[in-house]
Amino acid sequence: MDRIRIVGGNKLNGTIPISGAKNAALPLMIASLLTDETLILDNVPRLADVAQLQRILGNHGLDIMSKGKRPGDHEYQGQTLHISAANIIDTTAPYELVSKMRASFWVIAPLLARMHVAKVSLPGGCAIGTRPVDLLIMALEKLGAELQIDGGYVIAKAPGGLTGAEIDFPKVTVSGTHVALMAATLAKGTTVITNAACEPEIVDVADCLNKMGAKISGAGTPRIEIEGVKKLHGARHTVLPDRIEAGTYAMAVAMTGGDVQLAGARPELLQSALDVLTEAGATITPNNEGIRVTRNGAGISPVKVTTAPFPGFPTDLQAQLMALMACAKGSSHITETIFENRFMHVQELARFGARISLDGETAIIEGIAKLRGAPVMATDLRASVSLVIAALAAEGETTVNRVYHLDRGFERLEEKLSACGATIERISG
Structure with missing residues (x-):
């Protein structure tokens, strides 16, 4: 099993290209089931979850053609997928496929909408709660x-x-909003979703569905209206940049110091996180190419943060912020309101010497001057990258084990960081 070895202490300087958003690419790929024409998706990240969803869609009879880099493409530019669901030959999504990735359960919506029948395995448990x-x-x-x-x-x-x-969600749900949105596009009549999730990835999926002939208005607000149509057609759509990846690398720069351009990042997708980083002492400068992040000399200031649905502070950046606060000058408080069991990284951060105590949904972090490298183990996707952030600033060597979690959500992490001066390498086997 692969491991990542990091020797800490280097500042990050250079450019990190931001990949397409995993949390948009997956529902966009699933939306291809809604039409018998080809959906072309550009800027799809090369991730383990994307490859797994390709296998799941292939099981339904979809043909997926992947195109890599072409002359003139930028380095790290995502792949282009041509997805054709002309013939859906199987409306069952079996346990052995769905159990590996929760988002694959969402195929139930387009299968029901188009084929009027679906048999989909319940996704089972998850490392960060039910x-x-x-x-x-x-x-x-x-x-x-x-x-x-x-x-x-x-x-x-x-x-x-x-x-x-009329679908009124009792609490904001990203997965519920995705499912309702896809299912309603081919329903007879009008659907109104209230208390809908407002995440940028919902807007991206709605934009693509509208290109395919859907009639959706209000995406990005708590009230979405969908006027059903009889048929959707093919389209071409570019996946929006990954705000969680952008926020993660911004925190890595804030942690280590240095000066990095996050190429392709869009500040409006993660403004709450950028505000917190500014409060912590980083300098954030949006520009035509993306977002520039610097921290030169000044220490890290403590913050108080509560995770919340968009446009609030994302739960998917909570672990990364905790790693950053481990070296802040003072006491920080991070309250997690979205997922239970999302503090599993605490005991691994403690192996670096971080001083973190838990009080219910709140983690209290007492900053220390220096972390020390240690062997650590990834527990879930976002927690694993918090260990990388800690390791980049720690004295000495760190080995991160079980990095398959990282491969699910971060494209070419070692390459992107080493290009900016980090001492980081993957050890296979």
């Missing part, structure tokens, strides 16, 4: 689907097709 699918099932039932759970599978039918409805 993350149940009850709100997704509720949304589909509102649209007229008949669902039953049998043997760990959700068996869904909509004999006459789905029908528009």
